Amino acid sequence: MIEGRGLTKVFNPPGKNRIIAVDNVDIRIDAGETLALVGESGCGKSTLSRLLLLLIPPTRGEVFFEGQALTGLKEKELRLIRRKIQIVSQQPESALNPRWKIADSICEPFRIHPDSLPPGSHMGEKLEKLLELVGLEPEQAFRYPHQLSGGELQRAVIARAIALEPALIICDEPTSMLDVSTQAAIVRLLRTLQSRLGCALLFITHDQGLAHAIGDRTAVMFGGQIVEEGREILDKPFHPFTRRITSFPGTGSLQCTEPEGTRVPGSCVYYQFCPEKTEKCLHSPDMLEYKGRRVRCHNFSYA
Ligand SMILES: Nc1ncnc2c1ncn2[C@@H]1O[C@H](COP(=O)(O)OP(=O)(O)OP(=O)(O)O)[C@@H](O)[C@H]1O
Numbered sequence: 001m002i003e004g005r006g007l008t009k010v011f012n013p014p015g016k017n018r019i020i021a022v023d024n025v026d027i028r029i030d031a032g033e034t035l036a037l038v039g040e041s042g043c044g045k046s047t048l049s050r051l052l053l054l055l056i057p058p059t060r061g062e063v064f065f066e067g068q069a070l071t072g073l074k075e076k077e078l079r080l081i082r083r084k085i086q087i088v089s090q091q092p093e094s095a096l097n098p099r100w101k102i103a104d105s106i107c108e109p110f111r112i113h114p115d116s117l118p119p120g121s122h123m124g125e126k127l128e129k130l131l132e133l134v135g136l137e138p139e140q141a142f143r144y145p146h147q148l149s150g151g152e153l154q155r156a157v158i159a160r161a162i163a164l165e166p167a168l169i170i171c172d173e174p175t176s177m178l179d180v181s182t183q184a185a186i187v188r189l190l191r192t193l194q195s196r197l198g199c200a201l202l203f204i205t206h207d208q209g210l211a212h213a214i215g216d217r218t219a220v221m222f223g224g225q226i227v228e229e230g231r232e233i234l235d236k237p238f239h240p241f242t243r244r245i246t247s248f249p250g251t252g253s254l255q256c257t258e259p260e261g262t263r264v265p266g267s268c269v270y271y272q273f274c275p276e277k278t279e280k281c282l283h284s285p286d287m288l289e290y291k292g293r294r295v296r297c298h299n300f301s302y303a
Pocket residue numbers: 011012013019020021039040041042043044045046047048206
């Protein structure tokens with residue numbers, strides 16, 4: 001349904017070294033599935049999701065949505081596609097206008113795209129249905145954002161995200177600012193909505209437990225690259241980085257699993273940290289495929 005090929009994003013902040021935030025990534029999400037994208041802070045997860053929506057232009061690479069190349073489309077054409085892809089981010093309060101009542105924010109997509117309301121249907125009915133789907137009381141929709149809890153606000157953001165029945169929802173750490181019990185409730189809600197609406201989810205998280213619980217497939221990112229991807233990769237990891245992060249039983253966050261380091265030019269992205277590196281790892285490996293699993297490691301060819 002959505003596919004990124006060879007996606008690369010290089011930032012050139014003035015007066016600072018260039019940053020290769022996303023480095024030659026191939027990614028595919030099929031209709032109705034959940035891909036969990038997991039990796040430590042700063043590895044490029046959010047940048048990759050923004051590239052998929054072309055909210056930022058790729059330095060290299062292409063994006064296809066339902067077979068159509070998005071790179072090269074005009075902004076107006078892109079807007080029509082973006083209505084089928086919605087984002088739920090980690091800070092619900094910044095996604096909602098603080099001066100608008102919740103109901104106005106949830107109904108905003110219908111005002112922007114009036115043609116999305118079927119003839120004879122009213123915004124009020126749609127609102128009622130959306131509130132029910134996300135578990136908010138009608139009375140809560142007539143409050144302002146500061147009058148709701150973090151979990152309730154995230155439910156409102158999700159209601160707005162599903163208003164136009166998107167094909168894909170990109171969830172960028174949607175629960176990281178919430179307490180543990182609210183996190184679980186929001187994850188359950190996303191799962192329920194996904195099966196009712198049939199949409200796909202790209203679920204970005206630091207938390208490998210969450211990735212394991214929610215993902216049909218998991219992609220592990222390190223240093224701007226997807227280093228391993230497939231089903232059950234957190235149960236049976238192959239890449240040395242995936243093995244390292246899954247070797248801490250019970251850990252959720254992947255933050256600070258590796259020290260800061262500078263990449264040896266042209267080498268495997270994990271070269272400096274890898275206990276199994278050999279001379280050939282001075283050359284960046286291609287993504288290798290075996291039995292539905294993709295791994296970016298020279299040693300995988302011998303598995
Ligand atoms: N607009 C920008 N200008 C310069 N550098 C940027 C910009 N956006 C992101 N970066 C850098 O690109 C790298 C990847 O950032 P990104 O936000 O994609 O990582 P992330 O994996 O989503 O991190 P987190 O989990 O902390 O949100 C980081 O080094 C970040 O500092």
